Structures are given as C-alpha cells and as structure tokens.
Amino acid sequence: MGHPSDSERSLANGGLDLIVRSGTIVDGTGAPPVTADIGISGGVIKKIGDLSSVTAADEIDATGLVVTPGIIDVHSHADLTLAIDGRAESALTQGVTTVLVGNCGHGCTPLRDRPEYASAIFGYNRSIPLDWQSTGEYLEKLRQARPGINVGTLVPLGNLRLTAMEDPERSASDDQVKQMCALLEEALDEGALGFSCGLQYPDSVHTRSEELDEFNKIVAAHGGLFAACVRHTDERAVEGIEEPINSAAATGVRTQISHAMPQPGSPRGMT
Ligand SMILES: [Zn+2]
Structure with missing residues (x-):
C-alpha cells in the first residue's frame, strides 16, 4: 500500500x-x-x-x-484607485469584500476625451492615462487590475451630462436628454448595475426632476439601483429627500439615498 x-x-x-x-x-x-x-x-x-x-x-x-460574511459597501469612490491598484487593502482590512463605485454622479465612465473629465473622477491626477471611454472598456480595465474584492459600477449622471453636453452647467435640451438616455441604456447593457446622481454639483444641478424620471424608467427596466446624492442639505433638506422618493414612486426603481445630512444654516454647497 x-x-x-x-x-x-x-x-x-x-x-x-x-x-x-x-x-x-x-x-x-x-x-x-x-x-x-x-x-x-x-x-x-x-x-x-x-x-x-x-x-x-x-x-x-x-x-x-x-x-462575518464579507461586507458590501454600496457607497465607494474607489473607481479610479481600483483600476490602478486592485489590492483594495483599505477595503479588505475593514472586512469589505464588495464595493459599488460610480456614486454621487461622478466616476470613471462613460468618458469622453475632454479635460473636464478630471473633475468627475475622485483621486485623478494627470500622470494617469485614461485609456477607456465606455462602461464596457472601464470594466475590462478593472478586470485587468485583478481587484482583490468584487466591484460593480453605477452610471453617474455627471458623466452622462459631460458626455452629452458641451456645457453641463446649464439645462439639457430634449435631444441631449435623449442622448443621455441612450448612453445610460448602453452602459447598463455593458454591465453597470444602476445609476447615480449628485444633484448639488455644478454639472448636475440643472437636472430637472422629470429628467430623473426618464433615466429611472430605464434603470427600473434593467432591474438596477438608483443611488441619489440629494439636491439640498440646507433648509430644503426634506424637499431634497422627497425628490428621489418621488422618482422611485413614479418609476418603480429601487432607490438608495446617499448623503441625507440636513444641515440647516450651513452655506449652500458647503454641506
Ligand atoms: Zn459619495
């Protein structure tokens, strides 16, 4: 034997x-x-x-x-850092094994070849080549970085506006809204898990509630998540929280409210 x-x-x-x-x-x-x-x-x-x-x-x-089971962090801004360094040490040492990026209306995709995009990406510096544009290309870049955790992305409203509009710091035309809807649909088809907005930021503050509903109909049809960084944290904080709730009621989209932090008395934009 x-x-x-x-x-x-x-x-x-x-x-x-x-x-x-x-x-x-x-x-x-x-x-x-x-x-x-x-x-x-x-x-x-x-x-x-x-x-x-x-x-x-x-x-x-x-x-x-x-x-415990691995913790899921649904509000991460590690979009860029994970694509560059997949080790995710700060997440793993906290017990986090899954993150959702693309939050607060800002992220790495979709991208267009314009310098303003730097402002949409947390942690960006000029030494980093942005060698992707679509969500599919970004997810491939992430795969190549072999992240030590699971990563999913939302489609950020700010990126849609920067892609569809020459000047996102004004109201979108009907055509531009249609173009953003098409971009959103494409990104969801390529693997994004939902949609996020940051309605108090200059590139998104001119978004109307009706536009949110148009976007959220598409997100709901894909079974995705709507993560809302609210429009107001000042005296109108309740109004700010009602807006995504109303959009959820109108469209049936699953919704999560980020940064619900009423701070009446704080100067607008500083909260
Ligand atoms: Zn955030």
Whole structure:
C-alpha cells in the first residue's frame, strides 16, 4: 500500500481545506452571535460547530475576533484607485469584500476625451492615462487590475451630462436628454448595475426632476439601483429627500439615498 493521496488524507480529516476556529460568528441574519468553528472545503462553508476533533491543512485561530460574511459597501469612490491598484487593502482590512463605485454622479465612465473629465473622477491626477471611454472598456480595465474584492459600477449622471453636453452647467435640451438616455441604456447593457446622481454639483444641478424620471424608467427596466446624492442639505433638506422618493414612486426603481445630512444654516454647497 502506498502513501495516502492528498484527497485520502483530506477525507480522513473530514474533507476540510480550512478551519476558522473559535471566532464569534455574526452571520448577518440578525441572529445572536455564536462562538463556533467554521469548516471550509472548495471555497464553500461545509460545517459550523465544534470541529475540535478535526484538522485541516490551513487553520486560523479567530479567538476573540468576529467572523462575518464579507461586507458590501454600496457607497465607494474607489473607481479610479481600483483600476490602478486592485489590492483594495483599505477595503479588505475593514472586512469589505464588495464595493459599488460610480456614486454621487461622478466616476470613471462613460468618458469622453475632454479635460473636464478630471473633475468627475475622485483621486485623478494627470500622470494617469485614461485609456477607456465606455462602461464596457472601464470594466475590462478593472478586470485587468485583478481587484482583490468584487466591484460593480453605477452610471453617474455627471458623466452622462459631460458626455452629452458641451456645457453641463446649464439645462439639457430634449435631444441631449435623449442622448443621455441612450448612453445610460448602453452602459447598463455593458454591465453597470444602476445609476447615480449628485444633484448639488455644478454639472448636475440643472437636472430637472422629470429628467430623473426618464433615466429611472430605464434603470427600473434593467432591474438596477438608483443611488441619489440629494439636491439640498440646507433648509430644503426634506424637499431634497422627497425628490428621489418621488422618482422611485413614479418609476418603480429601487432607490438608495446617499448623503441625507440636513444641515440647516450651513452655506449652500458647503454641506
Ligand atoms: Zn459619495
């Protein structure tokens, strides 16, 4: 009889590749925390309980630590940094394993070859070549960066306006709204997960509520998410929060409100 193969040895040990021992498990369902071992095989959790009689090739002692499913951060601005450096250390060290970028009406896509785009991208500096334009091309750029976390993107309103309008700091014509609708549809077809707006920023402040509804009909038809960075945080904060709620009611789009932070008395634009 020869030496036992890896798989035979693994079976004898309960077939587990990894055991996370003695962590305080908070499973995200609202259930009370429990202290237990977790047995993993082939990347899948196989057992949760007392595994003190079993060993695995890899073991992590999580005594005194909390063990949770990966946290999903739906409001990230790591659009550009993830495309350049996929290690995502700041996310991973906080337990975040999935992020949604393209928030607040600003992001990396769609892009057009114009210098104003720098203002739409958090963390941009001129040494970084912007060698993509469409959402499909941006997602490919992300794939090449091999991010250490899952990444999804929204389609930012500011980028749509910068792409469809010579001067986004004024009202859009009907034709320009149609063009933005087409760009939004294209981006969603290429893999974007929804749409975001930042209605207090100069490139988006002239967007009418009716335009939002036009965009959100398309987002709803794609089953996407509408993430709204609201128009007002001053004395009209309630009005600011009502606007996306009304659009959700009119279009049926799933909606998340970002930056709901009423600060009456603060100068407009400083909140
Ligand atoms: Zn934001």
